[in-house]
Amino acid sequence: MATTRATTPRTDPLTTEVVDLIGTIVARYHDEYEEVATRHALTGAQARVLGLLSLEATPMRRIAQQLKCEPSNVTGIVDRLEARGLVERRPDPADRRVKLAAATEGGRATARRLRESLRFAREPLAELSPEERKVLRDLLKRMLGEPAA
Amino acid sequence: MATTRATTPRTDPLTTEVVDLIGTIVARYHDEYEEVATRHALTGAQARVLGLLSLEATPMRRIAQQLKCEPSNVTGIVDRLEARGLVERRPDPADRRVKLAAATEGGRATARRLRESLRFAREPLAELSPEERKVLRDLLKRMLGEPAA
DNA sequence: TATTGTTATACTCTATAACTATA
DNA sequence: TATAGTTATAGAGTATAACAATA
Incomplete structure (x- = not known):
């Protein structure tokens, strides 16, 4: 069924943590x-x-x-x-x-x-440096299936 | 009030782009x-x-x-x-x-x-390597005001 | 014939206020 | 008296179906 399952099992703790963080956001x-x-x-x-x-x-x-x-x-x-x-x-x-x-x-x-x-997602982003915002931007883009610019 | 305001104006293009990405998510x-x-x-x-x-x-x-x-x-x-x-x-x-x-x-x-x-936020995360997921996790945590683990 | 916007209807979610049974 | 849950009510969002005006 899911041949790529082994690479990134949907239940691994890291993925779950990120999913929860996104849910919080x-x-x-x-x-x-x-x-x-x-x-x-x-x-x-x-x-x-x-x-x-x-x-x-x-x-x-x-x-x-x-x-x-x-x-x-x-x-x-x-x-x-x-x-x-x-x-x-x-x-x-x-x-x-x-x-x-x-x-x-x-x-x-x-x-x-x-x-x-x-203000949301504006003020909180102030916590991140410009370089970190770039990294975040590229990761989110790839998550959404866009080419990483 | 916001003494760090000058560092990251709320209207800079990079911040706007990240805000839009989060809106999409x-x-x-x-x-x-x-x-x-x-x-x-x-x-x-x-x-x-x-x-x-x-x-x-x-x-x-x-x-x-x-x-x-x-x-x-x-x-x-x-x-x-x-x-x-x-x-x-x-x-x-x-x-x-x-x-x-x-x-x-x-x-x-x-x-x-x-x-x-x-499946959302599961399948899309498969696009990212474990290392990238860790980076994403830490950035999101800091965005949400949690210590970066 | 097909499409645009509207109306009519029914259901769900929502907040407010008043009620009941407990505590 | 204060609290937990409910009821009653009214406003808003939603889908479905039927309609008038226009294409």
């Missing part, structure tokens, strides 16, 4: 993201969509793809952001079926403040 | 967790609770603390797991107010299958 990252969103009176999903739209106006359909959820859900999320003046719906000149959701100026400002509040 | 980890849970007909929250209870019987209150949610929510989650025979409630001999939620044998089997399906 994932948990901490998510907790902080939710907390920052709540502090701005947004849910996690709303904060994610606002973050997307602060970069560029996006068709409803594509928002759903980025969120990995059904398009029908995006309607409600954008509704709530629109009700607060953070987002607006605009027609797509090229296709009248499409609605482009776009962040308003206020929405972009909120998104910016949100981004700046997300 | 977090997203992938969560997507896979949800997908595996769904494949076992469980929600993410149900899978997390079942994972906890497969290790040891736990008072409702403590489950809420681990999930970082209100105790009232745990009632429903455990209800649904119990209705499927994966979990059961038992009295705590030491304190009759307390109910211990415990995984049944079937629940432990499901939890085991679930754990085995979670």
